[in-house]
Amino acid sequence: MTATDDTLRRVLGDVLGLSPARLAAITADTPLLGALPELDSMAIATLFGAIEDRFGVLFDDAELTGEALADYASLLALVAGKLPR
């Protein structure tokens, strides 16, 4: 598990109130949008805002799409792509 992965899980847990057991059960192909009832439009916006806070990145409108939240791997790829390498 990378540091990015670890932090992203923690943000998901904080925002969506997921138990440690549910967090640990998340794998790359765990679906997010449509699978987590907690993810309504305000929760999505809050989640992206919390990711920005935690990672010190900023998303454009165009990046905030349903595809980015298709599964855990797509969200992780979006975040990893914003980080300086």
Place this chain on the structure above:
Amino acid sequence: MITPWPCPGGDEFAVVFDRGRLARLLIVPPLFAEMNHARGWLVATMRALDAAGIDSFLPDLPGTNESLQALPAQSLHGWRMAMAAAARHFRASHVLAVRGGALIFPNALPGWVIDPIAGHTLLRPMLRAAMIAAREGGMALDTATMLETGRHEGLLLAGYDCGPALIAGLDTARPLDEGQRELRSADLGGSAPWQRAEPGYDPASVPKLAAILAAGIAA
């Protein structure tokens, strides 16, 4: 208990723990949905302060919660006047402003701010939520255009009917803290109540916050 207080534009309600003591803390709540998410946590903290010998007051902002005033008619300026009136009415000796509350609190009082945020930081997720909801409905909107519309015509954001004065005010407002101590929710333990999609808080953070406030007021 819940008690009315005289506010410009009409009486508003406040949660109060008032035994006529000298230590009297006004709590200026976060704005919009964050207020609903933080309310249980703040009231639990007020109960702990009561046990520590401190009176506290959590007023409604005009146009929110139990208020009979219209939300679209509100502005940050109006909310500042309201919180100043509440401070006078309840004879507050100290103030605690949380998140967006830092944009409107009476900053001549000594006290604390918790995770103060700029107005545009508060607006951003609300604009994004409206954008995402509009996209789901098949409408392509971007947040910059929505904000521009909102500054002139007002905007319905996350279920809150915000007037143009409030949107324009939030777009540029900065926290007002001036000498108050800044607390970080991360230092109080658990995830912040306003960051959670579902209301809830870490019970351990309540006595921790109450102890910090009580020690500061006694000093």
